[in-house]
Amino acid sequence: MKTDELIGLLAQGAGAVEPNAVARRYATALGWGAFGATLLMAIILGVRPDLREAVLLPMFWIKLAFPVSLLALGVAVAARLARPGMRLGRLPIALLGPLAAIWIMAAVELLPAAPLQRQGLVFGETWRQCPFNIAMLSVPAFIAAFWVMRKLAPTQLVRAGAASGLVAGALAASVYALHCTEMAATFLGIWYVIGMLIPTAAGALLGPRLLRW
Protein backbone atom coordinates (compact mmCIF):
# COMPACT_ATOMS: atom_id res chain seq x y z
CA MET A 1 0.00 0.00 0.00
CA LYS A 2 1.25 3.46 -0.77
CA THR A 3 1.88 5.70 2.16
CA ASP A 4 -0.36 8.42 0.74
CA GLU A 5 -3.24 5.95 0.53
CA LEU A 6 -2.61 4.87 4.08
CA ILE A 7 -2.68 8.48 5.26
CA GLY A 8 -5.97 8.98 3.43
CA LEU A 9 -7.41 5.92 5.17
CA LEU A 10 -6.21 7.04 8.59
CA ALA A 11 -7.51 10.59 8.19
CA GLN A 12 -10.84 9.38 6.82
CA GLY A 13 -11.72 7.28 9.83
CA ALA A 14 -10.36 9.76 12.36
CA GLY A 15 -12.91 11.27 14.67
CA ALA A 16 -12.38 13.65 17.54
CA VAL A 17 -10.41 12.22 20.46
CA GLU A 18 -11.79 12.33 23.99
CA PRO A 19 -9.65 14.57 26.19
CA ASN A 20 -7.98 13.14 29.32
CA ALA A 21 -8.16 9.63 27.90
CA VAL A 22 -5.22 8.42 30.01
CA ALA A 23 -6.67 9.67 33.31
CA ARG A 24 -10.11 8.23 32.56
CA ARG A 25 -8.77 4.81 31.71
CA TYR A 26 -6.67 4.72 34.84
CA ALA A 27 -9.63 5.70 36.98
CA THR A 28 -11.64 2.82 35.48
CA ALA A 29 -8.81 0.32 35.94
CA LEU A 30 -8.16 1.35 39.54
CA GLY A 31 -11.85 1.13 40.30
CA TRP A 32 -12.05 -2.44 39.00
CA GLY A 33 -8.77 -3.37 40.69
CA ALA A 34 -9.92 -2.02 44.05
CA PHE A 35 -13.29 -3.71 43.69
CA GLY A 36 -11.65 -7.05 42.88
CA ALA A 37 -9.13 -6.82 45.73
CA THR A 38 -11.78 -5.82 48.26
CA LEU A 39 -14.03 -8.65 47.17
CA LEU A 40 -11.20 -11.21 47.44
CA MET A 41 -10.16 -9.82 50.82
CA ALA A 42 -13.70 -9.89 52.18
CA ILE A 43 -14.42 -13.42 50.93
CA ILE A 44 -11.11 -15.19 51.47
CA LEU A 45 -9.47 -13.29 54.33
CA GLY A 46 -12.17 -11.23 56.04
CA VAL A 47 -12.01 -7.71 57.46
CA ARG A 48 -10.20 -7.53 60.80
CA PRO A 49 -12.76 -8.07 63.56
CA ASP A 50 -11.52 -5.18 65.71
CA LEU A 51 -11.78 -2.59 62.90
CA ARG A 52 -14.05 -0.38 65.02
CA GLU A 53 -11.39 0.04 67.71
CA ALA A 54 -8.48 -0.01 65.30
CA VAL A 55 -9.61 3.13 63.43
CA LEU A 56 -9.02 5.08 66.65
CA LEU A 57 -5.30 4.25 66.61
CA PRO A 58 -2.88 6.49 64.68
CA MET A 59 -0.89 3.41 63.59
CA PHE A 60 -3.93 2.12 61.70
CA TRP A 61 -3.88 5.25 59.54
CA ILE A 62 -0.11 5.17 59.11
CA LYS A 63 -0.43 1.58 57.95
CA LEU A 64 -2.98 2.71 55.38
CA ALA A 65 -1.13 5.89 54.34
CA PHE A 66 2.06 3.96 53.56
CA PRO A 67 0.70 1.86 50.65
CA VAL A 68 -1.75 4.58 49.58
CA SER A 69 1.09 7.09 49.11
CA LEU A 70 3.01 4.49 47.09
CA LEU A 71 -0.14 3.90 45.05
CA ALA A 72 -0.49 7.60 44.22
CA LEU A 73 3.17 7.87 43.22
CA GLY A 74 2.96 4.60 41.27
CA VAL A 75 -0.01 5.87 39.26
CA ALA A 76 1.87 9.11 38.50
CA VAL A 77 4.89 7.11 37.29
CA ALA A 78 2.78 4.69 35.24
CA ALA A 79 0.80 7.50 33.61
CA ARG A 80 4.03 9.14 32.48
CA LEU A 81 5.53 5.89 31.23
CA ALA A 82 2.31 5.36 29.25
CA ARG A 83 3.01 8.47 27.18
CA PRO A 84 5.84 8.54 24.67
CA GLY A 85 8.48 11.18 25.34
CA MET A 86 7.40 12.03 28.89
CA ARG A 87 10.19 12.29 31.44
CA LEU A 88 9.92 10.81 34.91
CA GLY A 89 11.76 13.68 36.55
CA ARG A 90 12.03 13.24 40.30
CA LEU A 91 9.19 10.76 40.68
CA PRO A 92 11.44 7.69 41.12
CA ILE A 93 13.20 9.48 43.99
CA ALA A 94 9.83 10.47 45.47
CA LEU A 95 8.95 6.75 45.60
CA LEU A 96 11.71 6.34 48.17
CA GLY A 97 9.97 8.87 50.45
CA PRO A 98 7.29 6.58 51.93
CA LEU A 99 9.85 3.76 52.21
CA ALA A 100 12.32 5.99 54.05
CA ALA A 101 9.55 7.19 56.37
CA ILE A 102 8.46 3.68 57.34
CA TRP A 103 12.06 2.50 57.80
CA ILE A 104 12.84 5.46 60.07
CA MET A 105 9.77 4.59 62.14
CA ALA A 106 10.96 0.99 62.21
CA ALA A 107 14.37 2.06 63.51
CA VAL A 108 12.73 4.14 66.24
CA GLU A 109 10.73 1.04 67.24
CA LEU A 110 13.60 -1.37 67.11
CA LEU A 111 16.41 0.53 68.84
CA PRO A 112 14.95 0.70 72.37
CA ALA A 113 13.39 -2.77 72.17
CA ALA A 114 14.77 -5.84 73.92
CA PRO A 115 15.98 -8.71 71.66
CA LEU A 116 12.85 -10.79 72.21
CA GLN A 117 10.58 -7.82 71.51
CA ARG A 118 12.53 -7.11 68.36
CA GLN A 119 11.71 -10.52 67.04
CA GLY A 120 8.03 -9.77 67.58
CA LEU A 121 8.31 -6.42 65.76
CA VAL A 122 10.01 -8.02 62.77
CA PHE A 123 7.96 -11.18 62.35
CA GLY A 124 4.66 -10.31 64.03
CA GLU A 125 2.31 -13.27 63.84
CA THR A 126 1.53 -13.31 60.12
CA TRP A 127 4.83 -12.75 58.30
CA ARG A 128 4.46 -15.98 56.37
CA GLN A 129 1.06 -15.15 54.88
CA CYS A 130 1.49 -11.39 54.43
CA PRO A 131 3.53 -11.10 51.18
CA PHE A 132 1.64 -13.95 49.59
CA ASN A 133 -1.75 -12.45 50.47
CA ILE A 134 -0.79 -9.04 49.11
CA ALA A 135 0.40 -10.66 45.88
CA MET A 136 -2.88 -12.58 45.62
CA LEU A 137 -5.00 -9.47 46.19
CA SER A 138 -3.00 -7.63 43.53
CA VAL A 139 -4.09 -9.98 40.74
CA PRO A 140 -7.27 -8.08 39.66
CA ALA A 141 -5.50 -4.70 39.71
CA PHE A 142 -2.52 -6.23 37.93
CA ILE A 143 -4.70 -7.37 35.06
CA ALA A 144 -6.51 -4.03 34.96
CA ALA A 145 -3.27 -2.00 35.02
CA PHE A 146 -1.79 -4.07 32.18
CA TRP A 147 -5.02 -3.80 30.22
CA VAL A 148 -4.86 -0.01 30.45
CA MET A 149 -1.15 0.15 29.66
CA ARG A 150 -1.63 -1.99 26.55
CA LYS A 151 -4.02 0.58 25.10
CA LEU A 152 -1.65 3.44 25.83
CA ALA A 153 1.81 3.80 24.36
CA PRO A 154 4.65 2.73 26.68
CA THR A 155 8.08 2.90 25.06
CA GLN A 156 10.09 1.53 28.00
CA LEU A 157 8.43 -1.80 28.52
CA VAL A 158 10.30 -3.12 31.56
CA ARG A 159 9.68 0.08 33.49
CA ALA A 160 6.09 0.37 32.33
CA GLY A 161 5.46 -3.22 33.43
CA ALA A 162 7.12 -2.64 36.79
CA ALA A 163 5.10 0.56 37.38
CA SER A 164 1.88 -1.29 36.53
CA GLY A 165 2.86 -4.04 38.96
CA LEU A 166 3.66 -1.50 41.66
CA VAL A 167 0.27 0.15 41.22
CA ALA A 168 -1.38 -3.25 41.63
CA GLY A 169 0.79 -4.17 44.63
CA ALA A 170 0.25 -0.88 46.44
CA LEU A 171 -3.50 -1.06 45.84
CA ALA A 172 -3.54 -4.64 47.16
CA ALA A 173 -1.49 -3.67 50.25
CA SER A 174 -3.92 -0.82 50.98
CA VAL A 175 -6.83 -3.27 50.90
CA TYR A 176 -4.90 -5.91 52.84
CA ALA A 177 -4.31 -3.35 55.61
CA LEU A 178 -8.03 -3.62 56.41
CA HIS A 179 -7.62 -7.34 57.13
CA CYS A 180 -4.18 -7.46 58.70
CA THR A 181 -3.85 -6.89 62.45
CA GLU A 182 -0.09 -6.24 62.55
CA MET A 183 0.67 -2.80 63.95
CA ALA A 184 4.48 -2.56 63.86
CA ALA A 185 6.22 -0.23 61.38
CA THR A 186 9.05 -2.77 61.20
CA PHE A 187 6.62 -5.42 59.98
CA LEU A 188 5.24 -3.08 57.31
CA GLY A 189 8.72 -2.01 56.24
CA ILE A 190 9.67 -5.63 55.55
CA TRP A 191 6.68 -7.80 54.68
CA TYR A 192 4.40 -5.23 53.05
CA VAL A 193 7.32 -4.08 50.94
CA ILE A 194 8.08 -7.66 49.86
CA GLY A 195 4.39 -8.19 49.11
CA MET A 196 4.33 -5.12 46.86
CA LEU A 197 7.62 -6.07 45.21
CA ILE A 198 6.22 -9.44 44.02
CA PRO A 199 3.76 -7.89 41.50
CA THR A 200 6.31 -5.18 40.68
CA ALA A 201 8.90 -7.79 39.70
CA ALA A 202 6.28 -9.82 37.83
CA GLY A 203 5.33 -6.65 35.94
CA ALA A 204 8.94 -5.94 35.00
CA LEU A 205 9.32 -9.49 33.69
CA LEU A 206 6.03 -9.53 31.78
CA GLY A 207 6.21 -5.96 30.46
CA PRO A 208 8.34 -6.62 27.37
CA ARG A 209 6.14 -9.56 26.43
CA LEU A 210 2.68 -8.19 27.13
CA LEU A 211 3.05 -4.48 26.48
CA ARG A 212 4.63 -4.54 23.02
CA TRP A 213 2.61 -2.59 20.48
Place this chain on the structure above:
Amino acid sequence: MQRIDKDGRHRETEERLRAGFDRGLAGDGAAYQAFLQELGGYLRAFLRKRLSGLPDDIEDLVQETLIAVHSRRHTYDTGQPLTAWVHAIARYKLVDLLRGRAARDRVSEPFDEESELFAAVDSDAALAKRDVTKLLDQLPERQRLPIVYTKLEGLSVVEAARATGMSESAVKVGVHRGMKALAMMIKGTR
Protein backbone atom coordinates in the same frame (compact mmCIF):
# COMPACT_ATOMS: atom_id res chain seq x y z
CA MET B 1 23.93 32.51 14.05
CA GLN B 2 23.27 29.32 12.11
CA ARG B 3 22.28 27.59 15.30
CA ILE B 4 19.63 30.25 15.95
CA ASP B 5 18.25 29.82 12.41
CA LYS B 6 17.98 26.08 12.90
CA ASP B 7 16.22 26.43 16.24
CA GLY B 8 13.83 28.96 14.75
CA ARG B 9 12.96 26.58 11.93
CA HIS B 10 12.32 23.75 14.38
CA ARG B 11 10.04 25.96 16.40
CA GLU B 12 8.11 26.94 13.29
CA THR B 13 7.75 23.30 12.23
CA GLU B 14 6.68 22.30 15.72
CA GLU B 15 4.04 25.03 15.81
CA ARG B 16 2.69 24.23 12.34
CA LEU B 17 2.49 20.48 12.96
CA ARG B 18 1.05 21.04 16.39
CA ALA B 19 -1.71 23.23 14.97
CA GLY B 20 -2.65 20.58 12.40
CA PHE B 21 -2.53 17.82 14.99
CA ASP B 22 -4.68 19.78 17.45
CA ARG B 23 -7.30 20.39 14.79
CA GLY B 24 -7.15 16.70 13.91
CA LEU B 25 -7.73 15.74 17.56
CA ALA B 26 -10.78 18.00 17.53
CA GLY B 27 -12.14 16.09 14.52
CA ASP B 28 -10.92 18.13 11.49
CA GLY B 29 -10.11 15.36 8.98
CA ALA B 30 -8.57 17.58 6.30
CA ALA B 31 -6.18 19.30 8.71
CA TYR B 32 -5.31 15.89 10.14
CA GLN B 33 -4.54 14.46 6.71
CA ALA B 34 -2.25 17.41 5.93
CA PHE B 35 -0.55 16.88 9.28
CA LEU B 36 0.05 13.16 8.62
CA GLN B 37 1.32 13.96 5.14
CA GLU B 38 3.89 16.43 6.42
CA LEU B 39 4.82 14.22 9.34
CA GLY B 40 5.34 11.32 6.94
CA GLY B 41 7.92 13.40 5.11
CA TYR B 42 9.87 14.11 8.28
CA LEU B 43 9.63 10.50 9.39
CA ARG B 44 10.90 9.24 6.04
CA ALA B 45 13.97 11.45 6.13
CA PHE B 46 14.55 10.67 9.80
CA LEU B 47 14.31 6.91 9.31
CA ARG B 48 16.23 6.88 6.04
CA LYS B 49 19.21 8.36 7.83
CA ARG B 50 19.06 5.69 10.49
CA LEU B 51 18.16 2.69 8.37
CA SER B 52 20.77 3.06 5.67
CA GLY B 53 21.56 -0.62 6.14
CA LEU B 54 17.94 -1.67 5.62
CA PRO B 55 16.59 0.53 2.81
CA ASP B 56 13.71 -1.86 2.08
CA ASP B 57 12.29 -1.36 5.53
CA ILE B 58 12.13 2.44 5.52
CA GLU B 59 8.71 2.81 3.96
CA ASP B 60 7.25 0.02 6.09
CA LEU B 61 8.52 1.75 9.18
CA VAL B 62 7.21 5.15 8.03
CA GLN B 63 3.79 3.55 7.66
CA GLU B 64 4.01 1.69 10.92
CA THR B 65 5.01 4.86 12.75
CA LEU B 66 2.17 6.82 11.14
CA ILE B 67 -0.28 4.11 12.21
CA ALA B 68 1.21 4.22 15.72
CA VAL B 69 0.90 8.02 15.89
CA HIS B 70 -2.68 7.73 14.72
CA SER B 71 -3.81 4.85 16.92
CA ARG B 72 -2.12 6.24 20.06
CA ARG B 73 -2.95 9.89 19.54
CA HIS B 74 -4.96 9.88 22.78
CA THR B 75 -1.68 9.48 24.70
CA TYR B 76 -0.41 12.90 23.65
CA ASP B 77 -0.24 15.33 26.56
CA THR B 78 -1.10 18.87 25.50
CA GLY B 79 1.61 20.29 27.74
CA GLN B 80 4.31 18.30 25.95
CA PRO B 81 6.21 19.27 22.78
CA LEU B 82 4.81 17.32 19.84
CA THR B 83 8.39 16.69 18.70
CA ALA B 84 9.23 14.79 21.88
CA TRP B 85 6.10 12.65 21.58
CA VAL B 86 6.53 11.72 17.91
CA HIS B 87 10.25 11.20 18.33
CA ALA B 88 9.70 8.74 21.17
CA ILE B 89 7.20 6.79 19.05
CA ALA B 90 9.48 6.74 15.98
CA ARG B 91 12.41 5.66 18.10
CA TYR B 92 10.37 2.93 19.76
CA LYS B 93 9.28 1.56 16.39
CA LEU B 94 12.83 1.83 15.08
CA VAL B 95 14.37 0.04 18.06
CA ASP B 96 11.64 -2.60 17.86
CA LEU B 97 12.51 -3.27 14.23
CA LEU B 98 16.25 -3.26 14.87
CA ARG B 99 15.92 -5.60 17.81
CA GLY B 100 14.14 -8.01 15.50
CA ARG B 101 16.88 -7.69 12.90
CA ALA B 102 19.78 -7.37 15.33
CA ALA B 103 21.23 -10.69 14.33
CA ARG B 104 21.05 -9.82 10.64
CA ASP B 105 22.21 -6.27 10.43
CA ARG B 106 23.95 -3.60 12.39
CA VAL B 107 22.89 0.02 12.23
CA SER B 108 24.68 2.93 13.81
CA GLU B 109 23.17 5.19 16.47
CA PRO B 110 19.46 4.62 16.79
CA PHE B 111 19.56 7.15 19.64
CA ASP B 112 19.78 10.85 19.02
CA GLU B 113 18.39 14.26 19.83
CA GLU B 114 14.66 14.84 19.63
CA SER B 115 15.17 17.90 17.43
CA GLU B 116 16.73 15.64 14.79
CA LEU B 117 13.27 14.50 13.80
CA PHE B 118 12.30 17.75 12.15
CA ALA B 119 15.70 18.31 10.58
CA ALA B 120 14.84 17.20 7.05
CA VAL B 121 11.84 16.34 4.87
CA ASP B 122 11.51 13.59 2.31
CA SER B 123 8.07 13.52 0.73
CA ASP B 124 8.75 10.93 -1.96
CA ALA B 125 6.35 8.24 -0.79
CA ALA B 126 7.57 4.95 -2.12
CA LEU B 127 5.67 1.70 -2.34
CA ALA B 128 5.89 -0.28 0.85
CA LYS B 129 7.39 -3.73 0.75
CA ARG B 130 4.43 -5.13 2.55
CA ASP B 131 2.39 -4.62 -0.56
CA VAL B 132 -0.47 -7.07 -0.84
CA THR B 133 0.26 -7.92 -4.46
CA LYS B 134 3.81 -8.86 -3.57
CA LEU B 135 2.61 -11.06 -0.76
CA LEU B 136 0.11 -12.63 -3.13
CA ASP B 137 2.94 -13.59 -5.47
CA GLN B 138 4.29 -15.86 -2.77
CA LEU B 139 1.12 -17.94 -2.70
CA PRO B 140 0.67 -21.03 -4.86
CA GLU B 141 -1.47 -20.47 -8.00
CA ARG B 142 -4.46 -22.42 -6.66
CA GLN B 143 -4.72 -19.90 -3.80
CA ARG B 144 -3.46 -16.77 -5.54
CA LEU B 145 -5.81 -16.85 -8.54
CA PRO B 146 -9.04 -17.33 -6.56
CA ILE B 147 -8.08 -14.39 -4.30
CA VAL B 148 -7.12 -12.16 -7.24
CA TYR B 149 -10.39 -12.90 -9.05
CA THR B 150 -12.81 -12.79 -6.13
CA LYS B 151 -11.20 -10.29 -3.77
CA LEU B 152 -9.35 -7.89 -6.08
CA GLU B 153 -11.37 -8.05 -9.29
CA GLY B 154 -14.69 -8.63 -7.60
CA LEU B 155 -15.84 -11.69 -9.55
CA SER B 156 -18.28 -14.17 -8.02
CA VAL B 157 -17.13 -17.68 -7.09
CA VAL B 158 -18.88 -19.09 -10.17
CA GLU B 159 -17.18 -16.58 -12.48
CA ALA B 160 -13.82 -17.16 -10.84
CA ALA B 161 -14.24 -20.90 -11.26
CA ARG B 162 -14.96 -20.41 -14.94
CA ALA B 163 -12.00 -18.06 -15.42
CA THR B 164 -9.53 -20.36 -13.70
CA GLY B 165 -10.92 -23.68 -14.83
CA MET B 166 -11.08 -24.74 -11.18
CA SER B 167 -14.14 -26.20 -9.50
CA GLU B 168 -16.25 -23.87 -7.36
CA SER B 169 -15.36 -25.64 -4.14
CA ALA B 170 -11.66 -25.49 -5.09
CA VAL B 171 -12.02 -21.71 -5.52
CA LYS B 172 -13.65 -21.38 -2.12
CA VAL B 173 -10.99 -23.51 -0.43
CA GLY B 174 -8.26 -21.56 -2.24
CA VAL B 175 -9.64 -18.23 -1.03
CA HIS B 176 -9.98 -19.50 2.51
CA ARG B 177 -6.49 -21.03 2.76
CA GLY B 178 -4.90 -18.18 0.83
CA MET B 179 -6.38 -15.50 3.11
CA LYS B 180 -5.15 -17.45 6.11
CA ALA B 181 -1.65 -17.67 4.62
CA LEU B 182 -1.69 -13.93 3.83
CA ALA B 183 -2.63 -13.09 7.39
CA MET B 184 0.26 -15.22 8.61
CA MET B 185 2.66 -13.44 6.24
CA ILE B 186 1.52 -10.01 7.39
CA LYS B 187 1.99 -11.04 10.99
CA GLY B 188 5.41 -12.42 10.16
CA THR B 189 6.61 -9.16 8.61
CA ARG B 190 5.66 -7.14 11.67
